[in-house]
């Protein structure tokens with residue numbers, strides 16, 4: 001699912017209200033917001049991937065200088081995902 005321009009604006013406003021978003025790897029402050037909503041796969045303790053389980057919708061911030069990727073929970077930033 002792609003993020004809309006409105007949702008990206010909400011994410012930027014929310015992040016800027018909390019802190020200056022500095023890359024922990026290169027200390028630059030130029031980011032690109034990933035186009036798609038992503039989630040991490042759950043895994044069992046035996047090492048297999050769990051499909052269809054609960055997940056946390058996330059946005060990716062990609063550092064324009066070094067490529068570091070930061071993931072942020074959309075709900076915390078004010079973006080609700082509808083089923």
Ligand SMILES: [Zn+2]
Nearest residue numbers: 023026063066
């Ligand atoms: Zn960086």
